[in-house]
Amino acid sequence: MTEAMLGPLRRVHAGVLDIAFHESGPEDGPPAVLLHGFPYDVHAYAEVVPILADAGCRVVVPYLRGFGPTQFVDAATPRSGEQAALAADLRALLDALAIPQAVLAGYDWGGTAACVAAALWPERCTGLVSFNSYKVQAIAHADEPAPPENEFRYWYQWYFHTERGRAGLAQNRRDLCRLLWRLWSPTWAFDDATWERTAPAFDNPDFVDIVIHSYRHRYGKAAGDPAYADLQAALDQMPEIRVPSITFDGADDGVMSPAGTADQGHHFTGPRTHRTLPGVGHNMPQEAPRVFADAVLELISPHRR
Secondary structure (H helix, E strand, O other): OOHHHHOOEEEEEEOOEEEEEEEEOOOOOOEEEEEOOOOOOHHHHOOHHHHHHHOOOEEEEEOOOOOOOOEEOOOOOOOOOOHHHHHHHHHHHHHHOOOOOEEEEEOOHHHHHHHHHHHHOHHHEEEEEEEOOOOOOOHHHOOOOOOHHHHHHHHHHHHHOOHHHHHHHHHOHHHHHHHHHHHHOOOOOOOHHHHHHHHHHHHOOOHHHHHHHHHHHOOOOOOOOHHHHHHHHHHOOOOOEOOOEEEEEEOOOOOOOHHHHOOOHHHEOOOEEEEEEOOOOOOHHHHOHHHHHHHHHHHHHHHOO
C-alpha cells in the first residue's frame, strides 16, 4: 500500500503538538479516528482506511507524539509518553478538527489513548474499538507481578527502564523495532517494503525520549508531566467505559495472550462484544484489516446520517 491510500498528509496545531495526520473520505461523513501503537505508524491502517472511506466515513489517522512528522510546538514541553498525554493529544485533535464525536479505534499505545478518551470523555466517543481490551494502565498496581508466561513477554519494558536500554533504542532503533514486529506477530509475514514504509517514523527526534518515558512512567519509575496530573488522578480510579465497544485479542499475540485480558470485562459497563482472532498477532489492523474495518463500521452504523 502506498501513502496515497491513506489520503493527503495534513497538519494541525492541536494542544502542545503540531500533529501530522492523514484524512480520507467525505468531510461530512461519520468520523473515525484510527490510532497506531508502538513501534508502528499510520501505515498500519493503509488497508483499513480505503474500506472506511468507501463506506462514506471521514477517516483521520494521526501520527502519535514522537512518531513521524508530528512535532511539539514548544521545545520546553516535557517529552512525556504517559497515557494521559496520549489521550489529551487525541482530545486536542478532535477539537482542532471540529469533530464533536467520533468512533475511536486503536491498538497498543493507540488503544490506550482511545480507551482513556472513551472513559474520561464519553461524550466525544460514539464507539470504541480496542485491541487487548481495557488499555488503561493500572499504575498504582504496577509493582504487582503478572503470571510468568506474561512477564517474559515484557522484557523490552524492563530493558527500557535502564540507561543501557535507552542507549540501545537510540543506537539500534530500527533493528530493535523490527525484532519486536517479528516477536509480537509471529504469523505475520510482512515484507521489506512494508517495514520500510513505517521505519522512518522512528527517526522523529523525540521518539527515544517519549518511548523511554512511556515505559518508565507506567511502572511508576518516572514522574509525569504536571500538566496531566489531574487526568492521571482520574485514571488511577480505573474508570469504566460506558460507550459501545468492540474489543479484540489476537490468538498469536506475542505481547499479550488472550488470557491476559480475560478478566477485564467488568471495566466495560456499556454494550460490549469481545472477539479472539485466530492467526493474528499484535498488529491487528495490518494483519486483519477487513475485520478491523468492519468493527468500526459496526459501531458507526447506528450513528450514520
